[in-house]
Amino acid sequence: MHTDQPQDIAPDALPEVITRYLAAHRDHDTATALSAFHSDATVTDEGKTHRGAPAIETWLNRSSSEYTYTIELTSAQKVDTDHYVATHHLEGNFPGGVVDLHYRFTLDGGLIENLVIEP
Numbered sequence: 001m002h003t004d005q006p007q008d009i010a011p012d013a014l015p016e017v018i019t020r021y022l023a024a025h026r027d028h029d030t031a032t033a034l035s036a037f038h039s040d041a042t043v044t045d046e047g048k049t050h051r052g053a054p055a056i057e058t059w060l061n062r063s064s065s066e067y068t069y070t071i072e073l074t075s076a077q078k079v080d081t082d083h084y085v086a087t088h089h090l091e092g093n094f095p096g097g098v099v100d101l102h103y104r105f106t107l108d109g110g111l112i113e114n115l116v117i118e119p
Helices: 017-028 030-035 053-066
Strands: 007-009 037-045 048-052 067-082 083-092 100-107 113-118
Touching: 007 030, 017 030, 017 048, 017 053, 017 083, 030 037, 030 053, 037 053, 053 100
Parallel strands: 037 113
Antiparallel strands: 007 067, 037 048, 067 083, 083 100, 100 113
């Protein structure tokens, strides 16, 4: 349990592994995005959890082709040395058309161990 209050940080102050993942995901570069994760990492998106590199690769490929949208990193927070939140504003042809999503990262050993994407 985290008792620290998240601190607002500049988006470019996010750890390199997070910015590498975010840029690769935005550019539909699955191999680079996948390299940011532990081999046994988990990603939870739209209420579904994807565990391990093969499942995350499938999720990355599906999420990049399912809808067309713009994504803008609007804010970032540091909870502690291993926990960060990156907030993105998305607009596109998905249900609802506009959403702000919080990407909640847990890092371990310089790689992403867990990512939860939720409004």
